[in-house]
């Protein structure tokens with residue numbers, strides 16, 4: 472082994488140990504009675520987030536557009552052990568609804584400890600075809616509403632030493648084909664909230680921000696789009712949701728779930744042409 476190889480190997484070992492020792496441990500009891508709002512909670516990962524918070528005995532506000540579905544999710548939350556549950560229908564493409572949801576949660580719960588921003592608007596899985604209007608709408612739903620809600624909740628989170636949890640995607644860190652508008656909204660999120668993480672740290676803020684980078688998760692809406700196109704293993708929504716909550720509760724800045732997401736990002740940085748070859752050949756093009 473050359474000296475450089477030894478140094479690199481030793482550095483990697485030290486880094487692994489450092490991560491292992493400094494990862495804070497999670498205590499389920501810490502979430503009893505916690506006041507949380509979860510967006511996009513009528514299905515998929517958001518629904519599973521609500522159920523986990525319910526099992527931990529939290530006080531929950533859930534939101535999405537479909538009120539009847541929210542009512543059913545709220546009933547299930549109560550039966551799973553939630554202390555209190557409220558639901559509010561809101562459309563995140565509307566300019567005032569994001570703030571309305573935060574105000575509703577503050578009024579019902581009297582404060583906020585966790586804010587989980589998770590919703591996304593519908594988008595296609597296809598080659599970019601020039602639909603600028605769709606890109607603009609998606610930016611409102613997937614990005615601007617997150618900025619609005621985060622800002623509206625910030626004072627309450629400062630007061631409670633709370634956690635802001637942003638659900639993002641591998642598509643927000645690494646360009647993949649067929650998701651140009653969606654990827655743009657997720658890159659915007661990682662950029663905006665990455666900056667905010669630094670600014671809050673510099674200000675010695677009480678608020679922690681966690682950015683969750685997810686790979687393929689087996690939700691109905693994701694699988695219906697990519698089933699025959701993407702050759703990647705899909706991971707369970709319930710496990711993804713639990714990891715998201717633990718990341719927020721332990722105030723970690725980042726989650727990479729599942730494990731392969733960080734490897735893919737790193738490969739693109741280190742070996743761009745090999746990574747590009749792999750990305751393009753892991754997507755079947757069906758015209």
Ligand SMILES: NC(=O)c1ccc[n+]([C@@H]2O[C@H](COP(=O)([O-])OP(=O)(O)OC[C@H]3O[C@@H](n4cnc5c(N)ncnc54)[C@H](OP(=O)(O)O)[C@@H]3O)[C@@H](O)[C@H]2O)c1
Pocket residue numbers: 510511512513514515516517534535536537540561562563564588589590591592593612638639640641685686687688689690691692693
């Ligand atoms: N599944 C994956 O493979 C995957 C991979 C990486 C990242 N993620 C991220 O994980 C999060 C959840 O994904 P998911 O697969 O669980 O999504 P999903 O099943 O499609 O759920 C989306 C949620 O957002 C709500 N929603 C849609 N449009 C809305 C609007 N205009 N206003 C308010 N709410 C709206 C939907 O409810 P209504 O229709 O009732 O409004 C639903 O509750 C997203 O941030 C996504 O980017 C997912």
Ligand SMILES: *[C@@H]1O[C@H](CO)[C@@H](O)[C@H](O)[C@H]1NC(C)=O
Pocket residue numbers: 565566567568
């Ligand atoms: C947003 O919602 C409010 C009521 O909640 C409504 O008055 C307004 O017209 C909506 N705006 C748009 C652009 O749909």
Ligand SMILES: *[C@@H]1O[C@H](CO)[C@@H](O)[C@H](O)[C@H]1NC(C)=O
Pocket residue numbers: 629630632676677
């Ligand atoms: C952080 O929390 C403490 C109380 O725990 C409070 O005194 C302080 O004002 C908070 N910081 C900000 C910036 O609100």
